[in-house]
Amino acid sequence: MLDLIAIIVSLTALLAWLNHQFIRLPTTIGVMAIALALSAGMHGLSWLGYSALEDYAESLLSQIDFNKLLMDGMLSFLLFAGALHVDLDRLKRYRWSIGFLATFGVVISTLAIGATAYYLLGLFGFAVPFMYCLVFGALISPTDPIAVLGILRQANAPADLELRIVGESLFNDGVAVVVFTLLLGAATGSEALTFTHAGKLFLLEAGGGIALGLVVGGVAYWLMRSIDEYRIEVLISLAVVLGGYALALELHASGPIAMVVAGLLVGNKARKSAMSDTTRQQLDAFWELVDEILNTLLFVLIGLEVLLIPFESELLWVSGGLIAILLVVRFSTIGVPIMLLRRYLGFRKGAARILTWGGLRGGISVALALAIPSGDERDILLTVTYVIVLFSILVQGLTIGRVVSSLLDKPNK
Known part of the structure; x- marks a missing residue:
């Protein structure tokens, strides 16, 4: 190893x-x-x-379990590091739009993408059960905070739009994991798909994640407030991530949501009233370095994992159609409400197109696809997922800066 x-x-x-x-x-x-x-x-x-x-x-x-490495390892560090620098007061202003995008947006997208995938795969001769197509819809619907955070910062996106996209990305992957888990259980026949079961799972995972994040973040705040030694305080923040995520897995709560909540608490409340200037500087430097290193490692692994992906040429056509539908669905679930309620929600002109093109997919989608049990369905859905992720990062990621510039250069009427 x-x-x-x-x-x-x-x-x-x-x-x-x-x-x-x-x-x-x-x-x-x-x-x-x-x-x-x-x-x-x-x-x-x-x-x-x-x-x-x-x-x-x-x-x-083949010795690397990508799903376990990301979902049970890297993700906790990356989400905490991302949430650490989000202004909670500003985030609260957009809580309704972010909440909609991270919940109903994921559910609507899951259904629409799943139905489209079922049709397109059948059209090209791939017999994938409808429930597995819904599983695919769940894993490809959430925007990836890992991909979004790094790329948007370099695209010079306006602070309000960046905050909305990042806020959505930080929370919607936790919701998507719950939806994915529920649908995968139904697809494999291990669990029944009922509203009661879905409600209990969502309450346990999402509600438990929020509660655990508040507890862990609160304990970290109390400990940091009682001392003034940046080395120990950085170590406490590290313990929040490692210990908090391990505890979430043990309690069957949402680790991603717990890390986001804990990161917001430490990055806002603890930063303002429990840290000295030296601690703030050292803590920020440490987590920025962790974020950069893990991000870089992750994207290299994504590029190399193509060697293990079973490609079929027909699936490229399916992937192309799903990329178009994915953008249409995202624009519909995000763009239409924004355009109708732009004055009330405070969105600037061009926000719908920026939020649509800036909704990147990344390693989380690949990791979830790898969690599907081995079989023809897994191979097919993994290939399609990988192609979509590559398009999202290479095409959308490289052009989001131009989209932002072109739209913001226009008069904001």
Whole structure:
């Protein structure tokens, strides 16, 4: 395992250096693009008869449980780090729109995307049960906070729009995991799909996550307030993430929601009244570094995981159709209410298009797809998910800055 970690970290450092020195794309997109090119090169060599390098890379990657690594490892750090810098007072102003996007928006998108996937897959001869298509709708619907946070900051998006997108992304993945878990249980026949069961699961996961986040964040605040030693306070914040997420898993509460709530509490209440200036600087520096390193590692892994994805050419057409539908559904669930209630909700002109194009999908969708039990359905849905994620990060991620600039340059009537 140590050898594997050493190889991945060393490769990530090299790719980050190459991107910074020569390509100069945003770090996460740049390293993923180079990793994809590297994967394509190994596949090309294998096609020419030199398969040793690709076989070695596949053997290394097969040792990584991507779902467990992200969902039970990296995600807790990344969500806490993202929530740590969100202004809670400003977030409260947009609580209704963010709450709608993170709950009803996910449910509506799950149903619409699931039904479309069922139709398109059947049209191209892929027999995937409708319930599995709904599972796909649940895993591809949430915008990924990991992808959104890093890319939007470099796109110079207005603070209010960035806060809405980030706020939605931080909360909707927790909701989506609950919906995904419910639908996957029904698809595999392990659990019945009833309103009572769904309500109990949502209350336990989401409600438990909020409660746990408040408790863990509150304890961290009390501990930080009682001392003035930045080393210990940084260690406390680290304990919040590791201990809090482990406790959430043990209690069957939503770990992602718990980390967001705890991060908001530490980043706002503790920052204002429990930290000295030195502690604030050191805490911010520590978590910014953790965020950057884990993000970079994650996107390199996404680029390399293509070696393990079973591609079929027909699925590229299905993926293309679903990308278009995904954007249409997002615009409908987000854009239409914004345009109708723009004056009351405080959205600026062009917000609908920015929020639609800025709704990136990332590693969480891939991780959830990998959680589907092995079989033809998993292979098909994993391939489609991967193609959509690549489009989202490489195309939407690289052009969101231009979309923001072009729309904001227009008069705001």
